[in-house]
Amino acid sequence: MEPAISIDALPISGEAPRWSSLIARLRQPERRPAAAIRTPHSHSPADDARQRIAASKLDGRVYLVGAGPGDPDLLTVRAARLLSSVDVVVYDQLVGDRVLELVPAQTRKIYVGKRAGNHALPQDQINALLVALGSEGLRVARLKGGDPFIFGRGGEELEALIEAGIEFEVVPGVTAASGMAAYAGIPLTHRAHAQACVFVTGHLKDGTANLDWEALARPNQTLVIYMGVGGLGMICRELIAHGMAPDMPAALVEKATLPGQRTVAGTLATLPQRALDENVQAPALIVVGSVVELHRDFDWFERRPEARRAVSA
Numbered sequence: 001m002e003p004a005i006s007i008d009a010l011p012i013s014g015e016a017p018r019w020s021s022l023i024a025r026l027r028q029p030e031r032r033p034a035a036a037i038r039t040p041h042s043h044s045p046a047d048d049a050r051q052r053i054a055a056s057k058l059d060g061r062v063y064l065v066g067a068g069p070g071d072p073d074l075l076t077v078r079a080a081r082l083l084s085s086v087d088v089v090v091y092d093q094l095v096g097d098r099v100l101e102l103v104p105a106q107t108r109k110i111y112v113g114k115r116a117g118n119h120a121l122p123q124d125q126i127n128a129l130l131v132a133l134g135s136e137g138l139r140v141a142r143l144k145g146g147d148p149f150i151f152g153r154g155g156e157e158l159e160a161l162i163e164a165g166i167e168f169e170v171v172p173g174v175t176a177a178s179g180m181a182a183y184a185g186i187p188l189t190h191r192a193h194a195q196a197c198v199f200v201t202g203h204l205k206d207g208t209a210n211l212d213w214e215a216l217a218r219p220n221q222t223l224v225i226y227m228g229v230g231g232l233g234m235i236c237r238e239l240i241a242h243g244m245a246p247d248m249p250a251a252l253v254e255k256a257t258l259p260g261q262r263t264v265a266g267t268l269a270t271l272p273q274r275a276l277d278e279n280v281q282a283p284a285l286i287v288v289g290s291v292v293e294l295h296r297d298f299d300w301f302e303r304r305p306e307a308r309r310a311v312s313a
Helices: 019-026 045-059 077-083 123-135 154-164 176-184 229-241 271-278 290-298 305-312
Strands: 061-066 088-091 108-111 139-144 167-171 196-201 221-226 249-254 262-267 284-288
Touching: 061 077, 061 123, 061 154, 077 139, 077 167, 088 123, 123 139, 123 154, 154 167, 176 221, 176 249, 176 284, 229 249, 229 271, 229 284, 249 271, 249 290, 262 271, 262 290, 284 290
Parallel strands: 061 139, 061 167, 088 108, 088 139, 196 221
Antiparallel strands: 221 284, 249 262, 249 284
16 A cells, blocks of 8 residues: 655645645644544543544545536536535536536635646646545545546546545536537437447547547447547548548537537548638547437537627637
8 A cells, every 4th residue: 555645745836726725724723623522531632633633534525526518507416515515626627617606605626627738736646635635524526527437537536535545425427428419419329320329538548549449430339539639630540441431420519518619510531621620629529420410400509699609709
């Protein structure tokens, strides 16, 4: 077992806002009355200190909360309740601003977001932060875009919490693929088009995308690729090379469920150039399959007048 990481070992920098005040808060005396943590026969200061640590650790709890794809109306009731009652919210880059507006002003918020090549905190330090907060007896919402267990690294964080003996709960969220499909009018399954749906990440831990291309190119399925915008050209080439038709419908959905949502549709052969021409930026999902054709008729969100104004602004 690796040694526990102390609060003093956590970095303080401009890339992780308010670390100084966070650590100052963590070092404040425990708020619960002393009588609640002493036994009648405990007179040793060392014994009292050990009891305080044990009591605070038992009270601490980390909630892995799915924030959904961005629209706050897609939060679960459980998630909304937790955001109004926890002590600390540790949130990612993909958590929408309108979701964060639901957090009370007095609740401490810590940004630990990740962009390609720019991480406010590496994952191991995020794990250490959650352990430190939970060990201090705080109720912590670890707020993640989408769902914690679908490309959200929730499993890695739970492993760290379990090793440290921190209590936890997991609150599911609407994953980005499901929210995108509903708001872009691209059903992920349809009896006339696809009898299976595959979610895959286009960005692996080592920075490559060495995927099972033959399995991904199988017919009669819908393919949704997370975090693949930077490798779009390679992804389309590999799918074609492994048997998928060049004219297979494909689309990029940018900022799914948010006011600026935009769908750029084409085929495997044309989508990379279309993405360049339209300057598509992350966050965006890649959807491949004949269900993409239904976007023309099923799109409701981007047709709204307010949606057109948001995209053109």
